[in-house]
Amino acid sequence: MSDHSFELKGSLFPLSVLYCQDLSAAAVKTQLQQKLAQAPAFFYRAPVVINVESVTQAPDFEAIAQVFKELELVLVGVCGASAELKKVAQAAGLASLQLSKSKTPAKETKEKETKTEAAIAAPVMETKVVEQNIRSGQQIYAKGADLVIRGTVGAGAEVIADGNIHIYGTLRGKAIAGAAGDSQKRVFCHKLEAELISIAGSYWLSDSLQGEYWGKSACIGLQDDKLVLADLL
Amino acid sequence: MAKIIVVTSGKGGVGKTTSSAAIGTGIAMRGFKTVIIDFDIGLRNLDLIMGCERRVVYDFVNVINGEANLKQAMIKDKRIDTLFILPASQTRDKDALSKEGVERILNELAEEFDYIICDSPAGIESGAMMALYFADEAVVVTNPEVSSVRDSDRILGMLSSKSRRAEQGLPGIKEHLLLTRYNPERVVKGEMLSVEDVGEILAIKLLGVIPESQAVLNASNSGQPVILDQDSDAGQAYLDTVARLLGEEVPFRFLNVEKKGLLKRIFGG
Numbered sequence: 001m002s003d004h005s006f007e008l009k010g011s012l013f014p015l016s017v018l019y020c021q022d023l024s025a026a027a028v029k030t031q032l033q034q035k036l037a038q039a040p041a042f043f044y045r046a047p048v049v050i051n052v053e054s055v056t057q058a059p060d061f062e063a064i065a066q067v068f069k070e071l072e073l074v075l076v077g078v079c080g081a082s083a084e085l086k087k088v089a090q091a092a093g094l095a096s097l098q099l100s101k102s103k104t105p106a107k108e109t110k111e112k113e114t115k116t117e118a119a120i121a122a123p124v125m126e127t128k129v130v131e132q133n134i135r136s137g138q139q140i141y142a143k144g145a146d147l148v149i150r151g152t153v154g155a156g157a158e159v160i161a162d163g164n165i166h167i168y169g170t171l172r173g174k175a176i177a178g179a180a181g182d183s184q185k186r187v188f189c190h191k192l193e194a195e196l197i198s199i200a201g202s203y204w205l206s207d208s209l210q211g212e213y214w215g216k217s218a219c220i221g222l223q224d225d226k227l228v229l230a231d232l233l
Numbered sequence: 234m235a236k237i238i239v240v241t242s243g244k245g246g247v248g249k250t251t252s253s254a255a256i257g258t259g260i261a262m263r264g265f266k267t268v269i270i271d272f273d274i275g276l277r278n279l280d281l282i283m284g285c286e287r288r289v290v291y292d293f294v295n296v297i298n299g300e301a302n303l304k305q306a307m308i309k310d311k312r313i314d315t316l317f318i319l320p321a322s323q324t325r326d327k328d329a330l331s332k333e334g335v336e337r338i339l340n341e342l343a344e345e346f347d348y349i350i351c352d353s354p355a356g357i358e359s360g361a362m363m364a365l366y367f368a369d370e371a372v373v374v375t376n377p378e379v380s381s382v383r384d385s386d387r388i389l390g391m392l393s394s395k396s397r398r399a400e401q402g403l404p405g406i407k408e409h410l411l412l413t414r415y416n417p418e419r420v421v422k423g424e425m426l427s428v429e430d431v432g433e434i435l436a437i438k439l440l441g442v443i444p445e446s447q448a449v450l451n452a453s454n455s456g457q458p459v460i461l462d463q464d465s466d467a468g469q470a471y472l473d474t475v476a477r478l479l480g481e482e483v484p485f486r487f488l489n490v491e492k493k494g495l496l497k498r499i500f501g502g
Contacts, residue, residue: 040400040402041394041399041402044402132393133389133436134390135386135387135389135390135391135393136383136384136386136387136390137357137386137387137390137391138390138394151436152436154383154386154390154434155383155386155434156383156386156387157386157390169436170433172434
């Protein structure tokens with residue numbers, strides 16, 4: 001008797017957590033600006049949670065939220081907050097998130113333990129989509145995620161993902177899937193001319209990739225610690 | 234508002250300065266007020282190609298340091314009224330350029346000029362980054378051989394990640410491919426990459442193909458931009474290139490091996 005047009009389900013998403021000793025708006029701003037300068041595109045409108053475990057005095061959340069807005073980040077909420085801080089954060093319109101590690105108060109941990117384990121057993125894989133060619137010398141890393149490239153990966157470029165890698169153009173550079181060690185991950189590409197393909201640490205250089213799939217579409221996976229090429233379709 | 238066009242390549246010796254001089258001259262010939270800036274601090278060449286090496290008094294670095302103003306440093310071309318050259322300093326190195334200084338001068342030039350052509354140094358270090366940082370469009374000069382193509386690919390990556398437009402999230406730099414030193418005979422023999430090969434690898438729009446030509450060397454030696462030698466194949470190819478850069482549709486020429494006529498076969502071509 002369930003109604004499928006409306007559902008409210010739980011999911012796990014990777015969020016960036018900000019650890020900052022000094023939570024004054026000015027300090028947060030300078031620190032964030034420095035970080036953003038290193039990789040502006042990577043953090044653009046990224047959802048962020050502030051860890052307030054080590055905070056004794058309630059920070060000015062509204063001022064901090066304003067800083068996030070200016071820097072085009074999305075402040076989702078706080079984590080590790082004491083009951084008092086939770087109220088302050090709530091008043092500023094922020095969510096209070098549960099820390100998944102054992103740092104949460106002891107009695108709560110017991111109740112949550114089973115739930116947390118279940119969640120880890122079935123992680124939700126994010127997908128990072130890049131809508132351009134990856135040029136020689138560029139490196140793209142999809143941490144904890146699948147990687148989709150709507151373009152060509154040039155010779156001397158590297159695409160790396162903890163998940164699968166899909167390349168809709170030609171793969172001329174290096175593709176490293178299952179970078180976190182998952183041997184079930186695969187590389188899919190529209191045209192195979194790769195310098196190197198690696199899955200969970202096992203790799204092939206272009207010499208070993210010559211053959212019936214060279215210059216054609218292919219799917220590369222790992223079977224019994226050996227890379228296996230197969231038709232894409 | 235002036236349009237800033239960087240002529241770049243990554244690799245050295247592929248024809249950046251020759252192309253900057255030809256394209257800048259070509260645009261100025263159309264009546265647009267144009268300045269060509271030599272960003273190759275310490276390895277100044279543009280003045281030679283433009284034939285104004287004896288008229289250099291102040292240079293780009295002098296202007297950045299406030300030792301001279303733009304009017305004093307810019308050299309007005311003797312052939313075309315609307316063309317100016319801002320030479321590089323020969324006695325300094327690339328660290329003499331600061332982002333703030335370059336920006337200030339480009340802003341000042343933008344008030345007066347329609348087109349600003351930045352002749353980039355080779356490499357991917359600060360000098361080349363400075364030349365491309367403020368660009369609206371980029372002409373990527375490539376020779377039809379693998380190392381040049383790879384370096385161009387690298388520069389294209391820089392254009393899409395290290396430029397002002399990329400850092401400020403503005404629409405990206407418009408990228409054009411200019412293939413130089415193209416020799417159809419050697420392409421047929423398999424000694425050179427074809428237009429199609431390069432186009433497929435770099436995946437950007439083809440702006441022009443300049444045939445390998447004695448006219449280019451002659452032009453450099455005599456300090457005349459090759460585009461002024463309108464009887465030559467290279468000069469004509471640059472004219473086509475400029476037309477395309479200004480948005481006109483022009484068919485590509487000089488892509489195929491020319492059939493030698495009877496007289497040429499007898500007397501040699």
